[in-house]
Amino acid sequence: MFVGTTFAVRAGFDNAFDNAAGDMNTVSCSTGFNGLASQFPTFGSLPTFPNIGGASAIAGFDSTECGSCWQLTFPTTGKSINVTAIDHAGDGFNLSQEALDELTNGNAVAVGVIQVDAVEVDRSACGL
Template sequence: MSGMDLDGFIVHAERLNEASARIFKLSPRKILLQNSFSVPLVFVFHLHPQTPFITTMKFSLVLASVALLLPSLSGAVKLQYDNTYDNRNTALTSVSCSDGANGLITRFGFQKFGDIPQFPHIGATSSVAGWNSDQCGTCWKLSYTNGSGKTKSIHVLAVDHAGSGWNVAQAAMDELTGGQAVALGNVDVTEKKVAVSHCGL
């Protein structure tokens, strides 16, 4: 392929996770893919020496990119307890998901934490941006793996805003960690949004 400038060469390739096409920009011996996680994945390709066409491409994923990508895939966040969410008599007017079109008072008629099905499996999450967020009343599967490698999961209803990760009722964290909420303080969990039926709605 001597004399052929590959800079700026555009190849249409099929996305691995969708049936639609992606565009890859090739430069000599490198291909840079900007993926949906905004993490650059760097690959190396080799050209067949006997033909003016690209007949083979051997992709080698840079390990550092994998390390950056994994947290996004797993949905890992911090979780801690806040006794605010243990009090069943707390009025829903005190949280972000109160009234408004997306609020729990408006949608379900709940007035207190204790009115929510599966209380005290409630909490605050960074997914709720603030008052009347469209993430109010969403249900999340939170999974914790202890030091022995045993994983426990619970479902928690989003009722409030958190700056980062999750703040949940101590009772919920105790259930998740085998009664270790106070001893542990905070833990790493994975989060996955699921159908609200898992939270009793």
């Protein structure tokens, strides 16, 4: 089992990740050796959907971090979710609104951006 170091990072949301029909060919983890599109053609086909999004760990196209699994915990609510990283984010995580709503008890729009504790976990925790 992979055990990572916990980091305090920002998490926001992008409604593009809420679209189950979203095309995997539109994100950094589309094709290439580390791409996910051949196995998961749409966002909704990912096992953790809607808990998906961009992560700063993904530097760009075909990153080895494509499909990495992250446990995000919002200390204010104590809630944790596992998120599959499928795209680049400039700072921290850019999630679906539904994922951020889960962490914030339905307050994603009201809070916009939060600080979370993030730790990379084994990909099997995200069904990969």
